Amino acid sequence: MLDFDLGELYVVETKVLNQAVKRNIERFPADFMFRLTKKEWNDLRSQIVASSRKHRGATYLPMPLLNMA
Numbered sequence: 001m002l003d004f005d006l007g008e009l010y011v012v013e014t015k016v017l018n019q020a021v022k023r024n025i026e027r028f029p030a031d032f033m034f035r036l037t038k039k040e041w042n043d044l045r046s047q048i049v050a051s052s053r054k055h056r057g058a059t060y061l062p063m064p065l066l067n068m069a
């Protein structure tokens with residue numbers, strides 16, 4: 001799951017979600033999220049056949065959420 005997926009789920013902007021996590025980092029496990037490299041993001045985008053148009057030209061690299069349990 002990527003940060004913009006979770007933002008969409010909670011109906012908040014991705015930027016707002018990421019700020020909330022950064023401001024409350026002690027509430028999250030150390031491996032909760034990380035920044036993709038440009039290559040990883042390009043590789044992932046090439047695998048997503050029906051990706052959302054609004055995220056295709058994202059100017060930032062998304063942060064996958066690992067520990068959702």
